[in-house]
Amino acid sequence: ETGVTQTPRHLVMGMTNKKSLKCEQHLGHNAMYWYKQSAKKPLELMFVYSLEERVENNSVPSRFSPECPNSSHLFLHLHTLQPEDSALYLCASSQETTYNEQFFGPGTRLTVL
Amino acid sequence: EDQVTQSPEALRLQEGESSSLNCSYTVSGLRGLFWYRQDPGKGPEFLFTLYSAGEEKEKERLKATLTKKESFLHITAPKPEDSATYLCAFTNTGNQFYFGTGTSLTVIP
Numbered sequence: 001e002t003g004v005t006q007t008p009r010h011l012v013m014g015m016t017n018k019k020s021l022k023c024e025q026h027l028g029h030n031a032m033y034w035y036k037q038s039a040k041k042p043l044e045l046m047f048v049y050s051l052e053e054r055v056e057n058n059s060v061p062s063r064f065s066p067e068c069p070n071s072s073h074l075f076l077h078l079h080t081l082q083p084e085d086s087a088l089y090l091c092a093s094s095q096e097t098t099y100n101e102q103f104f105g106p107g108t109r110l111t112v113l
Numbered sequence: 114e115d116q117v118t119q120s121p122e123a124l125r126l127q128e129g130e131s132s133s134l135n136c137s138y139t140v141s142g143l144r145g146l147f148w149y150r151q152d153p154g155k156g157p158e159f160l161f162t163l164y165s166a167g168e169e170k171e172k173e174r175l176k177a178t179l180t181k182k183e184s185f186l187h188i189t190a191p192k193p194e195d196s197a198t199y200l201c202a203f204t205n206t207g208n209q210f211y212f213g214t215g216t217s218l219t220v221i222p
Contacts, residue, residue: 040214041214042212042214043200043202045210090156090157091156097208101159102159106154109154
């Protein structure tokens with residue numbers, strides 16, 4: 001596969017569940033990002049990793065926990081989520097964090113019941 | 114405070130009816146301004162990067178331009194397959210990214 005892939009594409013979970021979102025990039029990039037996209041709102045940057053080091057964490061609740069084991073893989077671990085966390089979660093990558101173009105995956109549509 | 118505003122929120126065009134989407138921005142130090150296209154249920158698809166006022170870039174029926182305060186995405190003779198949400202974003206000298214809320218474009222056959 002090429003580009004940025006995300007699994008699962010759809011996820012329904014209860015407020016007490018624990019689940020993980022996975023992102024993989026096949027572009028040889030060094031930076032990876034998690035975004036949250038809610039209806040009628042701008043994309044919200046959640047986390048940024050550069051060369052496997054977290055370089056940005058935009059006041060995201062602790063019920064979201066990122067993990068970047070290598071420059072090609074990024075995870076978002078979810079636990080005790082709230083219904084307002086329901087959204088499209090997008091992963092992106094770029095050559096460097098200072099490099100401009102970001103390439104996005106197809107997203108995971110998350111519904112929290 | 115750095116911010117970006119897109120207008121209109123929604124736009125309906127007849128096939129072949131050219132128009133422009135607006136992205137107004139306020140930034141202390143611009144590193145780059147980006148345009149993305151997003152289809153329903155999918156991630157944004159990169160279209161253009163503009164770095165300085167006066168710069169223009171084209172791709173098929175799309176042309177992006179940049180001034181010191183705004184960027185335009187001109188759509189010439191649009192087709193129904195151009196229907197999508199178009200997102201504007203920029204990055205500043207502090208390496209922060211700001212996205213607009215997008216313009217939802219519908220092209221009617």
